[in-house]
Amino acid sequence: MSRIMDYIYWRGDLSFKQEPFNAIDAAIFSQLSVLDFDDIVPEVGEGIPLWRLFELYIEKGYKVSDPVGLLISNKHHYLFQAVAKAPRYKDLLCSNYIRIYEENNPCQFEAMTFSFDNNVLISFGGTDDTILGWHEDFELLYLEEIPAHKYGKKYLEKIAGITDKEIILCGHSKGANIAMEVLLNIKDEIFDRIPKVYCFDGPGISQKEYHQAVIDGRIDKIISYVPYRASIGKLFNHYEEVKIVECTANLAFQHDLLTWHIFRNDFIYKEHLSSDSVYLDIHLKKIINELSFEEKKTFVSALFNLFYATGAKTLLELANSKAKFVNSFLKLPKDEKVILNNILVKKIMNDARMRKIFLAFVKEFNNRD
Numbered sequence: 274m275s276r277i278m279d280y281i282y283w284r285g286d287l288s289f290k291q292e293p294f295n296a297i298d299a300a301i302f303s304q305l306s307v308l309d310f311d312d313i314v315p316e317v318g319e320g321i322p323l324w325r326l327f328e329l330y331i332e333k334g335y336k337v338s339d340p341v342g343l344l345i346s347n348k349h350h351y352l353f354q355a356v357a358k359a360p361r362y363k364d365l366l367c368s369n370y371i372r373i374y375e376e377n378n379p380c381q382f383e384a385m386t387f388s389f390d391n392n393v394l395i396s397f398g399g400t401d402d403t404i405l406g407w408h409e410d411f412e413l414l415y416l417e418e419i420p421a422h423k424y425g426k427k428y429l430e431k432i433a434g435i436t437d438k439e440i441i442l443c444g445h446s447k448g449a450n451i452a453m454e455v456l457l458n459i460k461d462e463i464f465d466r467i468p469k470v471y472c473f474d475g476p477g478i479s480q481k482e483y484h485q486a487v488i489d490g491r492i493d494k495i496i497s498y499v500p501y502r503a504s505i506g507k508l509f510n511h512y513e514e515v516k517i518v519e520c521t522a523n524l525a526f527q528h529d530l531l532t533w534h535i536f537r538n539d540f541i542y543k544e545h546l547s548s549d550s551v552y553l554d555i556h557l558k559k560i561i562n563e564l565s566f567e568e569k570k571t572f573v574s575a576l577f578n579l580f581y582a583t584g585a586k587t588l589l590e591l592a593n594s595k596a597k598f599v600n601s602f603l604k605l606p607k608d609e610k611v612i613l614n615n616i617l618v619k620k621i622m623n624d625a626r627m628r629k630i631f632l633a634f635v636k637e638f639n640n641r642d
Contacts, residue, residue: 274521274534277301278348278355284538285359289390292361294441295538296498299394299471300530301356303445304349306385306396308341310370314385320368323387327357342402343588348531365389369432372398373424374405379577380420381406382451384428393438397425397455399446399475402587408577410447413476413509414561415569418454425451426458433463442470445530446505449475449497453513457491464491472497472513474506474528498540500527502547507554517543523637524549524630549630556627560620572616575609 275283280297313329314321321329330353331337337350356362366388373382383398400406409419433440440463444452449472456470457478472495495513499506500520505528519541522532534541546554564572582601585591602610622628 276533276535277531278352280535280538281352281355281359281362285355285361287361289361292538294389294392296471296496296540297535297538299441299443300445300473300498300533301352301362302387302394302396303399303443303448303471303473304352304530305356306370306383306398306448307345307401307445308349308353309335309372310367310385311372314367314370316369316371318368320366320386320388322363323365323367324357324363326367327353343592345402346529348529352531369428371424371428374403375420376405378420379405379408379412380424381409382421382424383448384425386432388436388438391438392441393432393436394441394443395429395432395452397428397442397444397448397451399444399448402589404577404580404585404587404591406447407588408573408580410476411573411576413450414573415566421447421451422454422458425455429455429459429463433466439466439468442467443473444471444475445473446475446528449473449506450477453478453495453497456494457489467494470495473530474499474503476505477507477509477511498533499546500533501543501550502527503550504528504553507546507550508557516540517546519543525634525637552626553630556624560616564616568612571608572612575605575613578605578609579613 277297277300281301284292308330310326310330313333314326335350337354338347339350340347341349368386368388370385371383373380381401381403385396387394387396400410409421412419429440442452442456444450452470453472453475456464456467475497492513497506497511497513497515498518499515500518502520502524519534520527520532521534522529526532561569579598579601580591582604583591583594583597585594622631
């Protein structure tokens with residue numbers, strides 16, 4: 274079965290005039306912005322060609338064979354290498370890279386701009402390997418706006434101010450959510466210059482935002498893609514057009530776009546989500562909707578206090594800190610221990626099917642190559 278890497282090898286010799294920009298191209302760009310281009314891609318100016326960006330990235334000390342993090346494999350590096358060599362992509366200009374980390378008000382934000390033909394594309398980075406980044410993600414449980422949304426809007430306003438071209442938006446995971454939120458909240462004169470927003474397996478939006486988006490007609494520009502056994506891409510509310518992509522990877526790796534199936538210049542689509550995905554969606558929404566604002570806030574605080582107490586800064590470090598978990602949990606305040614137990618044990622693990630899905634996920638992840 275063909276995947277994105279096959280598309281690059283098969284269609285990478287075709288220009289965008291010969292093969293117009295499509296969803297697979299957007300998926301490729303959505304994967305690049307999560308890489309660390311600090312001190313390589315300038316925040317101002319015309320930018321540098323993609324082929325040169327790859328050379329500088331390697332000169333900085335990165336190896337293609339190295340994983341990017343616990344959940345982001347070295348396949349992203351091989352993807353980067355492939356597009357840097359492909360005539361379709363290698364001369365595209367990469368510019369205005371930005372990476373922001375803030376600890377006091379948890380924030381992890383990346384974005385980069387790609388220029389080609391008569392278009393500009395902004396790729397918003399998804400969640401990286403930092404616990405800080407995941408902390409910000411979880412705050413979506415009780416906040417309609419997180420810091421990354423504000424930075425995303427400022428970033429789009431900046432790019433719109435330095436180019437008169439149409440601007441395509443894309444993102445994967447949290448990056449997809451940022452792209453969606455930015456479109457729904459940007460001023461009209463910039464909104465009119467955005468032809469389409471490509472969202473790949475990202476969390477949705479609130480009902481309040483949806484109603485306003487329908488009134489404004491903004492939701493029609495968004496198209497979301499989720500895998501057959503979607504989990505992250507079904508969180509919260511999705512009212513935009515959603516396409517279900519065929520993927521036979523284990524549940525733990527369905528979120529990886531590089532495992533999704535393609536045919537020629539498009540994804541292969543399914544009519545329905547898997548039964549596990551539907552069950553997860555219904556059960557998690559039920560749990561979330563039954564919690565009060567304060568319960569959600571306390572749960573997120575407790576969970577990440579537990580993670581930070583281990584001393585880990587990244588998911589990889591956290592995975593190697595299992596022995597510290599028990600002691601860290603025992604040191605939590607009573608109210609935090611209670612809510613973690615109520616949600617993680619009583620509401621999730623005590624449900625037989627949820628427990629089966631979760632344990633299968635853990636087993637598949639531990640058996641990864």
